[in-house]
Structures are given as structure tokens and as C-alpha cells.
Amino acid sequence: MIKDLRLICLLIFLGVFIKLHTSSAEDEMQFIYHGFHEGEAANLHLDGLAEILPNGLLQLTNTSKQQSGHAFHPFPMKFSMSSLNVTQPYSFSTSFVFAIVPEWANGSGHGIAFAISPSMDFSQAMAIEYFGLFNLSNNGVSSNHVFAVELDTIKTLNFYDVDNNHVGIDINSLVSNASAPASYFSNTEGKNKSLELISGDPIQVWIEYDWNKKLLTVALAPIGVQKPIRPLLSFPLDLSLVLLDNMYVGFSSATGSIASNHYILGWSFNRSGEAQSFEYSKLPSLPRSAKQRKKLWLQIWLPIIGVTGLMGVLGMIYIVRKIRYKELREDWEQEYGPQRFCYKDLYKATKGFKDRELIGVGGFGKVYKGVLPCTGAQIAVKKISHESSQGMREFVAEIASMGRLKHRNLVQLLGYCRRKGELLLVYDYMPYGSLDKVLFSNEQPNLSWDQRCRIIRGIASGLLYLHEQSEQVVLHRDIKASNILLDADLNGRLGDFGMARFYDHGAIPETTDVVGTVGYLAPELTRTGKATTSSDVFAFGAFLLEMACGRRPIEPERLPKEVILLEWVFENWKLGEILQTSDPRLEGSFLQEEMELVLKLGLLCSHTNPAARPCMRQVVQYLDGNAILPEVLLEDADIGIVAMSSQQSEKLNLPFPSSFISVQGIFSDS
Incomplete structure (x- = not known):
């Protein structure tokens, strides 16, 4: 009898223990926040601009420019079969209510992203179009193990965004795997209706992943509207290739040159089932919009201004001054x-x-x-x-x-x-200023050969983008060392697009005016007046010789045979002594094969016949070692530059070589 009683007590104890343990595990796998009041969200992990306002509203960013903010659930979620009572290892459901209130009526930046990440440390991430999640070096790297759904209010061409008001599914990159303009399916009207993300009104989002179907769905609708029966996005996805065992869930937001207030009013998450629904009456209210504040201001002060004559006079003075200093705005x-x-x-x-x-x-x-x-x-x-x-x-x-x-x-x-x-x-701002200044000024230490090679490859990549990868073909028309700037890491950046011309891919450029700088002008320009990608390549060839030889294309003070850099290098090549033209300040601290490649490629790009010059895609292949430079094209080459006096250059309104010395230090400390 006593043994039976002990057995019963033991079974009761085990039942209570299992129930309590199961309840605790379930609590860890789901939560709901009706606002983020102290006590409910005291442990929420915040960084950057993110803060919780007194009424419980989570503000991810304010109107600070080019900044980011993060808010994450402080405890990691288990995304594996080993987790208690989880039969679908990567399934989850979340819903949240957000609002984007732009600083200005017609502009916003950049947006909000719901993210699942293996870490809450985003100290190396960039703001603006990177949403505070990635940076230039790790965007698109599979080892990120980051899944995100972005609510983007800026069209970033580099990320192939569909428009400036869209929702995207992102895997380890801000180039979305699937995206669509923001809209929702009205269950009552039976049709899709557009939705403006920067309306300033609360919008609810539902994100659900079914591991059995390997399917991710995303839906959104104005707050209070029933969850759409048709999602905005339905994307086949195997998250087992992305998510690790322990992951953090939360939000990341960023601003750009134009800023917005990004708010989260409520958040529900469930790791093992459908996320709980909100009681909308419990959600915090948004601050008054700029429009509402302006209306309130007018209601208070206009009667006073109307009654007080002195204030009326001051108001008129204010209006006159505002008109006088009004900035010009035109349709273009x-x-x-x-x-x-x-x-x-x-x-x-x-x-x-x-x-x-x-x-x-x-x-x-x-x-x-x-x-x-x-x-x-x-x-x-x-x-x-x-x-x-x-x-x-x-x-x-x-x-x-x-x-x-x-x-x-x-x-x-x-x-x-x-x-x-x-x-x-x-x-x-470019801290090191122009390449011209760093390369030729005695006040700066000489650039090493490795640094020069990195700059050369960078400018070649930039020109390839201009000629072949941008929306239209872009002719820069003034490539030279003084128009190449160096950032804090001594990376080259091509600047000064004041002479640039655009035309559609496959079209023929119509420019007939000769612009540029003597020493960089392709010979055919003075005959036809038509700039082409090939004439940009010619100028790039002059730039290559500058970098390798450490001197300008034309230096009148040198010996007659050395005045024109291109002809001097060409003559030395014919004599089999091309390495004799390398920059003596390098003191031989370079690989001969690399120096020969840059010098010979500079000559090939400077070929008198435009058809014999390589395109920028070929140039990049030569520099990366993915193609062999065809020296046979140099055998019968007629190498030379435009012969032109200073008087002739003035007639064409072109800078003469002396200007190479006077215009330096652009965008940097002098």
C-alpha cells in the first residue's frame, strides 16, 4: 500500500515537472509585445539610434542622417530538431506593426528590415542602403547567415530595386531574392490595393515560413484590416541552408541623406506555430505628424497675428525674406x-x-x-x-x-x-585628395607599387561599370590623375563628371565638341569631334603610364626625346628596355611581370587606331590575369598623341599641360 502511494506521488511530481518545463520552453519560443513598456521589454537589446519612448513606442531611428538603429529579442531562438517539442525545425511565424514618418513630405530614407541573425553585433554594418545589416565587403557573403524582409523606401539601382516603395526577401545580401511593390489583397473587395510605406500610418506585416513546404510568405495591410488571404510574396526557400542552431530575431533600420522616423508599435513572434494576434487598442499611439503640428500651430498663432498689428508687420517681413532667399527648383x-x-x-x-x-x-x-x-x-x-x-x-x-x-x-x-x-x-570627403597631388607632390610619401596596382584596378572597374554595366553608357571624357581621388584607405575613385555624356546601349553618341586635357586626348577626337568609349580607353592608357612611370603625360622641361611620355615609353619598348621607364622612386620594389603588363597595356590602350584598343572589359581581364595581352598589336602600332600648341588648345578651350600643376588638392586639405 505504501509502495503504491509512493508511486502515485512520483508520477504526480513528474507530471508537474514536465508541464512546468514544457510551459517554460513554449514561453521561450513565443512572445507578444503590445508596445514596449518597461517591464514587458526591459531586456530588449537596443543599439544605435533605437530607443523606447515613454508611451512604449519603439523608435528605431529619428531624423539623423546616415545612421542606423537595431532592436533585437535578447535571447537566441533555437532553429533545430533538438529543440523541445519542435517537429518542424525551421518553421516560424511573426507579425509586427510599423510606421514610417518621413522628415519631408516627398522623401524618405531608407527603411526597416525584420532580420534573423546569428549575432546582435552590427558595429561594422553601414547605414543608408545597407540597412545597418551589411557593408561593402560582406554584402552577399554566404557566411553571414542572415535572413531579412526589407520594407524599402529608396530605389537603389546597385541592388536592382524594383521601385522606391517595395518589400523584399533578402538572404545574406541587400540584393533581394524576391521583391514586389508594396500592396495588399483586399479580402472584401477581392483585388490588390497599393500601400504607401511612408504614409506615416501604422501598417501590419505577417511573415510565415513553413518548413514542410519550404515556403516563405509575406503579407501586409493597413492596421485593423484582416490578414490578406493572398500574400504579397510567396517564395520557395530552404532556410536550413541559411539559419544556424541559435539565432536572434529583431529589427534593423537606417537613414540616408534623407531621414525618417521608423517606429515599431507591436511585435508578435512564435517559433512553433502561428504568431498571436494583436489587441489594437493596447498599441501605443504615434507622435503627431509634421502636418498635424503645423495645423495646431496655425490654430494657436494665426488669431494672435491677425489681432496684433506689430506681429502682422513682422509676419510680412518674414514672408518677404523667405521669398527673397527661396532656393531655385525646376521640373528636371x-x-x-x-x-x-x-x-x-x-x-x-x-x-x-x-x-x-x-x-x-x-x-x-x-x-x-x-x-x-x-x-x-x-x-x-x-x-x-x-x-x-x-x-x-x-x-x-x-x-x-x-x-x-x-x-x-x-x-x-x-x-x-x-x-x-x-x-x-x-x-x-576624400581625405587624401587627388591622385595627382599624392603621386607628384614631394610633401606626400610615394605610393607603393601594390597601392598603385589597387588604384589602377579600381579605376578600371569603375570605367567598366560606366561603359557596360550602368543603365546607360557613360562617357567620362576627362580621365586623368587630377580627377581621381583617394579615400581614407587609398582606394581610387573617379570623380568630376561635369563633362560626362550619356547615351543608350547600342546607340551612337552624338557629341561633336572636343573636351578633355592635352596629353589624354585620343587622336581621332580632333578629326571627328566624337567621343567614344574608345577615347576614354585612350585616356586610361595615359593614366596607366603615369602610374607606372611616376610622371605626367607631357613635361616640356625634360630632354626632347622624353617630353612626351607615351612616345618615350614606346621607343624604349622597341629597344627592349621598357622597364627603364618605370618610376625610379619605386627602387625596383615591384614584380617585373606586373610592371611590364601595365606599361604594355598603357601602350595598347594608346593605339592610334581606335579599333585596335581593348575595351574596358578586356582591360580588366588583362589586369586580373584572366587573359593574355596580345603584344602582336603593338608590332605595327602607330603610337602617338594629339600634337597641339598652347594656342591651339586655347581655341578648343582645352587645358594645356601647365594646368596639371596648378589644379591639385581637390576635395582634400591643401
């Missing part, structure tokens, strides 16, 4: 898309465009170093003078070209400003 500006900066911000950033902030002077005007007061980011402001020959046409061209182009070896145009007759362009 809507097409190009880069950030438009406020003149007041640029004035403060450059300390009133003081001479001590001046870092470059040229025929186009002046360049100033600046620090944006709102973010502390260093910038370079190119202020085009009234007398400059680079007028509105060139200004528009530079905005059009640089605003569309995205490549790591191009100087990034951050934005622009127009005020009265002043034209201003804003770029990333």
Missing part, C-alpha cells in the same frame, strides 16, 4: 533624385565658406571642406562660380550622372543645392 530636378541640401546647412558646414576651409580651386570655381552639423559627417562642397565656363548645362549633367551612378570606385554625389545664381554639389 525631380527626375535625378539625389538629396537636395538646404543652403543654410551647407553654409554652417563650411563655416560660411571661409577661405580657411578652401581645399581646391579650378576653372569651375572653388571646393570647400565641411562638416554637417546634424550628423558630423565630413563633406566636400563644390561651389561653381558665376564666371565659370562650367555652367548650368554641366551642372545638370553632373547631377544627372552622379545621382544615378553607384560604384565603389566612383566619387559619390551626396546631393546638391541651388540658391539664386549659386550652384553647389555635395560629395563624400
Whole structure:
């Protein structure tokens, strides 16, 4: 009898223990937040701009530019069969309510991403289009083991985005595996309805993954609307190839040159079943929008202004001043898309465009170093003078070209400003300034051969992108050392697109004006006046010889046979002594095969016959060792540059070699 009683007690104890343990495991695999009040989300892992507001609203970012914020559940989730009571190892369901409130009515940046990551450390990640998840070096690397669903409000051409209002499924990269413009299926109306992510209104998202079907679905709808019976995205996916055993779930958000407030109102997650539904009345409310604040301000102050005569006079003065200093805006500006900066911000950033902030002077005007007061980011402001020959046409061209182009070896145009007759362009600041300055100035240490090779490959990659990989063919038309800038890691970036021309792939360029710099001009330009990708290749050939020989294309003070660099190298090649032309400052610290390749490729790119010159894709293959340089093309080559006096160059409005020395230090400290 006593033994039976003990057995019963033992069974009861085991039952209670199993129930408690099972309940605890289930709690660890699911949660729901109706707002993030202290106590409910005290342990939520936050970094960057992310913070919890007093009413329980989770704010991932504010209107700070080019910043990011993260909010993650603090404990890792198990994504394996070994987890308790989990029969579908990678299945999960989550739902959350978000709102994006842009700083300005017609612009936003960049968006929110729900993410599953093996780590909560995103200290190396970049903001802007990288969403605070990846950076230039690890974007697209399979070892990231990151799964994300992005709510993107910017169209990034480099990531092949469909538009500036879309939802994407991302695996280890911001190039989405599947994406679609934001919309939802109305169950009541039986049709799809568009949805604006930056409306400022709360929107609910459902993300569900079925391990048995290997299927991921994503749906969204305005808050309070029933979950759509048809998802926006339905994508076959085997997450066992992506997710590890222990993973963290949460949100990442980022701003760019234009910023937004990114909010999460509520979040529900279930690792082993359907995520719990929200009680919408328990969700926190959003702050008043800018439109609502403006309306409230008018309701309070307009009656006072109307009654008080003095305030009325002051109001009129304010309106007159605002009209007087109103910035110019025209229809074409809507097409190009880069950030438009406020003149007041640029004035403060450059300390009133003081001479001590001046870092470059040229025929186009002046360049100033600046620090944006709102973010502390260093910038370079190119202020085009009234007398400059680079007028509105060139200004528009530079905005059009640089605003569309995205490549790591191009100087990034951050934005622009127009005020009265002043034209201003804003770029990333390049600490080391122009390659021309570093390569030829005795004030700088000489570049090593490895550094020069990295710069050469970088500029070649950038030109290949311009000629073949961008939306349109881009002719730079002024490739030279002084237009190549060096970032903090001494990577080369091609800049100054004021002379660039665009045309569609397969079309014939129509340019007939000769522009460029003597020493870099292809011979056919003075005959036809038509720039082509081949004439860009010719200028690149002159640049290759500059890098290898450590001198400019034309140096009148040298011996007669050495004045023109191209002809001097060619003559030494014919004598079998081409290595004698290498930069003596390198002191032989280079591989002879690499130096010969660069010198001979420079000669081949400088072939008088445009058809004999390689295209940039071939140039990159030669530099990477994926193709053998055809020396036979040099045997009967007629190598030479445009013979032109300084008087002739003035008639064509071209810089003569002396200008190589005077225009240096663009975008850097002098």
C-alpha cells in the first residue's frame, strides 16, 4: 500500500515537472509585445539610434542622417530538431506593426528590415542602403547567415530595386531574392490595393515560413484590416541552408541623406506555430505628424497675428525674406533624385565658406571642406562660380550622372543645392585628395607599387561599370590623375563628371565638341569631334603610364626625346628596355611581370587606331590575369598623341599641360 502511494506521488511530481518545463520552453519560443513598456521589454537589446519612448513606442531611428538603429529579442531562438517539442525545425511565424514618418513630405530614407541573425553585433554594418545589416565587403557573403524582409523606401539601382516603395526577401545580401511593390489583397473587395510605406500610418506585416513546404510568405495591410488571404510574396526557400542552431530575431533600420522616423508599435513572434494576434487598442499611439503640428500651430498663432498689428508687420517681413532667399527648383530636378541640401546647412558646414576651409580651386570655381552639423559627417562642397565656363548645362549633367551612378570606385554625389545664381554639389570627403597631388607632390610619401596596382584596378572597374554595366553608357571624357581621388584607405575613385555624356546601349553618341586635357586626348577626337568609349580607353592608357612611370603625360622641361611620355615609353619598348621607364622612386620594389603588363597595356590602350584598343572589359581581364595581352598589336602600332600648341588648345578651350600643376588638392586639405 505504501509502495503504491509512493508511486502515485512520483508520477504526480513528474507530471508537474514536465508541464512546468514544457510551459517554460513554449514561453521561450513565443512572445507578444503590445508596445514596449518597461517591464514587458526591459531586456530588449537596443543599439544605435533605437530607443523606447515613454508611451512604449519603439523608435528605431529619428531624423539623423546616415545612421542606423537595431532592436533585437535578447535571447537566441533555437532553429533545430533538438529543440523541445519542435517537429518542424525551421518553421516560424511573426507579425509586427510599423510606421514610417518621413522628415519631408516627398522623401524618405531608407527603411526597416525584420532580420534573423546569428549575432546582435552590427558595429561594422553601414547605414543608408545597407540597412545597418551589411557593408561593402560582406554584402552577399554566404557566411553571414542572415535572413531579412526589407520594407524599402529608396530605389537603389546597385541592388536592382524594383521601385522606391517595395518589400523584399533578402538572404545574406541587400540584393533581394524576391521583391514586389508594396500592396495588399483586399479580402472584401477581392483585388490588390497599393500601400504607401511612408504614409506615416501604422501598417501590419505577417511573415510565415513553413518548413514542410519550404515556403516563405509575406503579407501586409493597413492596421485593423484582416490578414490578406493572398500574400504579397510567396517564395520557395530552404532556410536550413541559411539559419544556424541559435539565432536572434529583431529589427534593423537606417537613414540616408534623407531621414525618417521608423517606429515599431507591436511585435508578435512564435517559433512553433502561428504568431498571436494583436489587441489594437493596447498599441501605443504615434507622435503627431509634421502636418498635424503645423495645423495646431496655425490654430494657436494665426488669431494672435491677425489681432496684433506689430506681429502682422513682422509676419510680412518674414514672408518677404523667405521669398527673397527661396532656393531655385525646376521640373528636371525631380527626375535625378539625389538629396537636395538646404543652403543654410551647407553654409554652417563650411563655416560660411571661409577661405580657411578652401581645399581646391579650378576653372569651375572653388571646393570647400565641411562638416554637417546634424550628423558630423565630413563633406566636400563644390561651389561653381558665376564666371565659370562650367555652367548650368554641366551642372545638370553632373547631377544627372552622379545621382544615378553607384560604384565603389566612383566619387559619390551626396546631393546638391541651388540658391539664386549659386550652384553647389555635395560629395563624400576624400581625405587624401587627388591622385595627382599624392603621386607628384614631394610633401606626400610615394605610393607603393601594390597601392598603385589597387588604384589602377579600381579605376578600371569603375570605367567598366560606366561603359557596360550602368543603365546607360557613360562617357567620362576627362580621365586623368587630377580627377581621381583617394579615400581614407587609398582606394581610387573617379570623380568630376561635369563633362560626362550619356547615351543608350547600342546607340551612337552624338557629341561633336572636343573636351578633355592635352596629353589624354585620343587622336581621332580632333578629326571627328566624337567621343567614344574608345577615347576614354585612350585616356586610361595615359593614366596607366603615369602610374607606372611616376610622371605626367607631357613635361616640356625634360630632354626632347622624353617630353612626351607615351612616345618615350614606346621607343624604349622597341629597344627592349621598357622597364627603364618605370618610376625610379619605386627602387625596383615591384614584380617585373606586373610592371611590364601595365606599361604594355598603357601602350595598347594608346593605339592610334581606335579599333585596335581593348575595351574596358578586356582591360580588366588583362589586369586580373584572366587573359593574355596580345603584344602582336603593338608590332605595327602607330603610337602617338594629339600634337597641339598652347594656342591651339586655347581655341578648343582645352587645358594645356601647365594646368596639371596648378589644379591639385581637390576635395582634400591643401
